[in-house]
Amino acid sequence: MKKVNNIAVLTSGGDAPGMNAAVRAVVRTxxxxxxNVFGVMYGYRGMLKNEIFPLESKSVANIIQRGGTILKTARCKEFYEAEGRRKAYENLKKHNIDGIVVIGGDGSFNGAYKMSQEFDIPCIGIPGTIDKDIAGSDFTIGFDTxxxxAVEAIDKIRDTADAHDRLFIIEVMGRDAGYIALHSGISTGAEHIMTPEHLIDIKDIIEDLQTNERRRKLVNIIVVAEGSIAGGAEEVARQVKASCPQLDTxxxxxxxxxxxxxxxxxxxxxxSRMGYAAVEALLEGTNNVMVGIVNNKIQYTPLEQAIKAKEHLDPEWLKIVKILAS
Amino acid sequence: MKKVNNIAVLTSGGDAPGMNAAVRAVVRTxxxxxxNVFGVMYGYRGMLKNEIFPLESKSVANIIQRGGTILKTARCKEFYEAEGRRKAYENLKKHNIDGIVVIGGDGSFNGAYKMSQEFDIPCIGIPGTIDKDIAGSDFTIGFDTxxxxAVEAIDKIRDTADAHDRLFIIEVMGRDAGYIALHSGISTGAEHIMTPEHLIDIKDIIEDLQTNERRRKLVNIIVVAEGSIAGGAEEVARQVKASCPQLDTxxxxxxxxxxxxxxxxxxxxxxSRMGYAAVEALLEGTNNVMVGIVNNKIQYTPLEQAIKAKEHLDPEWLKIVKILAS
Amino acid sequence: MKKVNNIAVLTSGGDAPGMNAAVRAVVRTxxxxxxNVFGVMYGYRGMLKNEIFPLESKSVANIIQRGGTILKTARCKEFYEAEGRRKAYENLKKHNIDGIVVIGGDGSFNGAYKMSQEFDIPCIGIPGTIDKDIAGSDFTIGFDTxxxxAVEAIDKIRDTADAHDRLFIIEVMGRDAGYIALHSGISTGAEHIMTPEHLIDIKDIIEDLQTNERRRKLVNIIVVAEGSIAGGAEEVARQVKASCPQLDTxxxxxxxxxxxxxxxxxxxxxxSRMGYAAVEALLEGTNNVMVGIVNNKIQYTPLEQAIKAKEHLDPEWLKIVKILAS
Amino acid sequence: MKKVNNIAVLTSGGDAPGMNAAVRAVVRTxxxxxxNVFGVMYGYRGMLKNEIFPLESKSVANIIQRGGTILKTARCKEFYEAEGRRKAYENLKKHNIDGIVVIGGDGSFNGAYKMSQEFDIPCIGIPGTIDKDIAGSDFTIGFDTxxxxAVEAIDKIRDTADAHDRLFIIEVMGRDAGYIALHSGISTGAEHIMTPEHLIDIKDIIEDLQTNERRRKLVNIIVVAEGSIAGGAEEVARQVKASCPQLDTxxxxxxxxxxxxxxxxxxxxxxSRMGYAAVEALLEGTNNVMVGIVNNKIQYTPLEQAIKAKEHLDPEWLKIVKILAS
Incomplete structure (x- = not known):
């Protein structure tokens, strides 16, 4: 096992709350x-541009509670090319960096995986994305926040929905996965939840709204993931208004x-746990893996398998939604 | 001075946080x-439909902290007609109601004013609207909340703007008044603030963005009132993107x-103060006025003057915005 | 399997945020x-006093987001006696109640267990306690909130600790278990965490504070569970001040x-899941169990085993605390 | 009028949320x-120790939303002596500082006043204290936060008070002034409010609690300022328990x-307004004053008059408290 001496940490892809806590854990561990720990600014783009700086313990003081990422993040097309990755690798070598921790989503892990194959540089991934859709981890950093x-926002909207007897169609994030919609919908008592996974047809929802109206239940919340099969909130509203013109939507x-x-x-x-475990993995020679949490225990998954999870949401959830909002 | 014995309270127009606290204060005072205090459901609509119920002290327990309004609110076209108001008045008489407190905006006060002219029923208005644009009061219920x-939401957006070096164009409420935009913009360090009052031209903003870009200041927040002269956030974004295509907007x-x-x-x-003062006014025979706060003191304004304030925002504010965001 | 027709739900022991969401789920499922679903007010005390009322779907509308418990809670000594339980049982029979859901902690489950043994009435427990210390469930309702x-409060205190270079000794709840202290301490970057489980000696903490002082690290947060081995925050402060008089504690x-x-x-x-699962269990005849969550799956534990968990906190946590706060 | 070229800003006394926003406004204006703008660390102590650093526009980026103070604060006994102030002045001269902005409370203004008398250095005060008790300003920075x-915390406590029918005696800050107690008490519907200003006797409160008990109103919140005439919350509780032993206090x-x-x-x-106005004042030669807000307009008060306000709280407030909590 080769000894690691100089490691770099970066945040990549969309930002997620908790990335700073992970950076802090990597640096201090x-x-x-x-x-020696280095920070790479702006994800892979900073690797290509050699925006790489040493970090000390106090560089990460008082950031555990901050949103965003002190290392900033960016998308970087050049890194998709072998030529770009070579340039990045050469910059790392200038600093004698012999281990990398990448905090990001599946696209970022894919980049790390390729680099670890092309060059002799071990990479550890940490799943930082609000979407909670990475195979190999029950949770991803940022999802819970x-x-x-979303729940706090929907609670506020319900105040005004109730005051006016309105139907609100609320779009939450989630292009490929419905977890944010499902969790925020259940916990705000939403009457319907629409996700990228095909759980319920918009026709059934419209029919239900019409039934509710006959029962004079006029307050309704529909939570829609941006990548819902039926389209985003605007499209859902268009269809609902066409079929239920009397509702105040x-x-x-x-x-x-x-x-x-x-x-x-x-x-x-x-x-904090993942940042700690990522460095421990590098030290133990467990390379080219993503650190995940499975059943509340740290678990490592090969980077090439740490892709978007294509799990189906358990349809029992929809039954619970229906029963609890009735 | 005629003695008042039975009063009614209603919330009318758009809901605003704090309406419940005002209802509580009216009831308990x-x-x-x-x-005897009665609650009218759904504003003037409930008056026409005789949805009028007695309220006790405990009816308003534990609501001071709740958003929305337990009395609900609605718009009511019928009440704009003399015939509608007659029907409403007759319903009030069924309950021997001889005084009304209306919590709402200028449209609601206009209705109250008309009814107080047509029938022998004193009305007191309480300004409940998040827009803070009623003549006769420095503040309106709901504005501060x-x-x-808005500030908490923009703080969150700034986290992600900073992480990505992005320009965010954020639309806040305010169809006719720029107070929400101005206050939320200043307190989140927004680079520009666009309001219904013509304070700054979009051309100047675009020019400034281009200068910033040359200075490599890439994070910018523009707060836009929905009724901004240049249009809402979508329209502003359209123009900005056309002129600054390289910005990540x-x-x-x-x-x-x-x-x-x-x-x-x-x-x-x-x-609480306004609800208390409204009942005191009814008891003292100070009728057909709106209760306002001016220089932190209760002040009464005739209902017919309690209209949307057409004040100009002090242009010194814009100077402060510019200096502080530089 | 005997068919269940009339069930009662109660909240018992210390209140915990989320109890209302559980009540709602039980009622609607x-x-x-x-x-037919009945609510028992004030826990077992209401059972003895026959404070038992039918609940409808709309009785639990708009409570999922509320703290406290609409059913109220109380401690009840009489119920510890067989005589008290008989009286309670007789009241239940007046309403033909043939199944009970108890939301509370281990003391409440113990009462339910006894009643289920003495009388022919199936009982299901739902763990509602902020302490997260019940055997048979990874989480308890209220812990996460x-x-x-605690984290939000400690974040605020750190603002002022940093402004003044102070040592704050912060006491959180947890008479028998250190989970609140451990989780809130790690996530606020506390330098030390003291719990009922003997993880670290106060002598070691004082020594560390003295070392920090020599290093001129003057801001420190110590999170102390109320049931910490060394005593609560006041006692810890007394000892720290005696040994480190120059610190501003x-x-x-x-x-x-x-x-x-x-x-x-x-x-x-x-x-919501637990409330749903509790009623499903009653319907399926799985009686006298507590509903728990283990590895994110519903799991049932016999009521007599649903006692305070005496697990030791994993000492690796303390290592992480030490490394991350360094 | 002497031209000002180099100014220093410091925060002094107890920290207050918003101090960073004021520092930012001073620096950018x-x-x-x-x-040239300099920051003095740790208030007057940093002046004596020459902890004085130049600040740029970006030094104060992204701090408007942060609690605490980036300049830190401390108490400094040496500065009470003429000798200490001389040393401080000499350090200022090393940096050619010819104007000072002090953000703090009345003690800090007193120090500034003395220095401005002894040496040729204009000083402007900005009232930064959560207590809102400075003559010459309707508000002080930090009070509203x-x-x-306090209100959010008391709302949470009321959840649990209601669940258990308990009496909570809650101590808020305010050694010399009752504003925090009064405002937080009214807006949480507290039954009683006890302040340093003698508004109500503890005997009257105990009598009222006994009456409430007979009426079976068992939930009560008493908000006590730490400097209440009757003592802090512990002392009030001692007396209440002695007289009302049956209450769960x-x-x-x-x-x-x-x-x-x-x-x-x-x-x-x-x-932001005060920081801006402080620099404007220095530039206009309006020296040795405190910047205040009176009736929503900037107003300057001579530093020697900017002392703790000894106003009496309007007793009508207590009447409102009593009526609204009934």
Missing amino acids: GIYHQL AVNT RVCILGHIQRGGSPTCQDRILA | GIYHQL AVNT RVCILGHIQRGGSPTCQDRILA | GIYHQL AVNT RVCILGHIQRGGSPTCQDRILA | GIYHQL AVNT RVCILGHIQRGGSPTCQDRILA
């Missing part, structure tokens, strides 16, 4: 093991507020 | 003075989250 | 299965704020 | 006017959470 932000798109904010306790702990 | 909700429309939520301390106190 | 409340006792507040997304979902 | 923090001391946290919109705007 590295320093505790007498490694994002759903709680409004649309809210929660948008980017779901990415920011101070991370919840769970996200901070998850990020 | 009325009961303290041995009045709405701006704080995103739009967020905060929407109805600004109407809900637990009221702030200031809104609860404002509502 | 029961009604969905065409059961309580730790997030302050004490904060977070207290009852940890029990209240709107439940987090996780607590609402946990409570 | 100064730079806009082409001044502190009361909202608990104590909560909110403590330092009231000093921290992200400032509210109002505190950020107040701080």
